Amino acid sequence: MVAWGLIMGTTRADSDVNLQALQDEMSDVRRVIDEIDDELVALLAKRQRQIERAARVKPGLGIPARAPERVDEVLARVLGASRREGLSVEVAMKLWTSIIEWSIQYEERLMGDKAPKGDGPLDESGRQS
Numbered sequence: 182m183v184a185w186g187l188i189m190g191t192t193r194a195d196s197d198v199n200l201q202a203l204q205d206e207m208s209d210v211r212r213v214i215d216e217i218d219d220e221l222v223a224l225l226a227k228r229q230r231q232i233e234r235a236a237r238v239k240p241g242l243g244i245p246a247r248a249p250e251r252v253d254e255v256l257a258r259v260l261g262a263s264r265r266e267g268l269s270v271e272v273a274m275k276l277w278t279s280i281i282e283w284s285i286q287y288e289e290r291l292m293g294d295k296a297p298k299g300d301g302p303l304d305e306s307g308r309q310s
Contacts, residue, residue, distance in 0.1 A: 225280075232284045236291035245297040246288035252281055 239246065256277060263273035289296050 228280075228284075229287070232288055233291060236288045239288070240292055240295035240297070243297050246285045246292060255281060 236246070238244075256274070259273055259277045260270055262268075263270055
C-alpha cells in the first residue's frame with residue numbers, strides 16, 4: 182500500500198482522508214435514504230386512509246373492491262409517471278401490483294359481507310389471473 186501510494190503520489194494520510202470522505206458520503210446516503218423511507222411510509226399511510234374511505238363508499242355504489250378498469254387506469258398512470266421520473270418500469274409494476282393487491286384485500290376485509298364481488302387477483306404483470 183505504501184509503495185503504491187509512493188507510485189501514485191499519495192500518502193497514507195491522503196488515503197485516510199479519502200476513506201473518511203467515502204465513509205462520510207456513505208453516512209449521508211444512508212441518512213437521506215432513511216428520510217425518504219419515512220416520507221414513503223407517510224405517503225403509504227395516507228394512501229391507506231383513502232382505501233378506508235373507498236371501503237365505506239363502494240358498497241353504497243355497488244362497486245366491488247376489485248375494479249379491473251380502475252386497476253388498469255392506476256397501473257397505466259403509475260407506469261407513465263415512472264418513465265417520466267426515471268424509475269424502473271419493472272420495479273414500479275412489481276411495487277404497485279403488490280400495493281394494489283394488498284389494497285383490494287384490505288378493502289374487502291373492511292367491507293365484509295357488504296362487498297360486491299369483482300374479478301380475480303392480479304399476477305406480477307398486472308393482469309387478472
